[in-house]
Every structure is written in structure tokens, then in C-alpha cells.
Amino acid sequence: xxxxxxxxxxxxxxxxxxxxxxxxxxxxxxxxxxxxxxxxxxxxxxxxxxxxxxxxxxxxxxxxxxxxxxxx
Numbered sequence: 714x715x716x717x718x719x720x721x722x723x724x725x726x727x728x729x730x731x732x733x734x735x736x737x738x739x740x741x742x743x744x745x746x747x748x749x750x751x752x753x754x755x756x757x758x759x760x761x762x763x764x765x766x767x768x769x770x771x772x773x774x775x776x777x778x779x780x781x782x783x784x785x
Contacts, residue, residue: 723772724773726765726769730762730765731766733759734759734762734763737755737759738759741755
């Protein structure tokens, strides 16, 4: 199965953002941040990549499912 450039790029972005997102969520939970603005900005900053990850996984899943349907 050959992957296109866009699929390889999406997988690379997923591999980069997944540990980073877990690290930031862990930092937010472990440290008691009293500044609500800082928490809101941090969540907004890392919510966009998480949404992108969800759409990327959905895109790759549909792409793989489509190729399997075409093979059968």
C-alpha cells in the first residue's frame, strides 16, 4: 500500500502533536494555575491541534476503508 505525501504529512503531524498534547495536559493538571486567562489560552492553543488530529484520523480511516472497498 503506497501512501501519498499528504497522508505521510498527516501521520508525521500526529506523531509530533500527540506527546506534546499529553505533556501540556499533564502540566495543566499537575500545577495549580490560578490565572484563568493563562489556562484558557493554553487550552485554546492546544485544542486546535487536537481537533486537527481527530479530523486527520477520520480522514485516514475513511481513506483506508475506501481502498479496502475498492479492492473487494
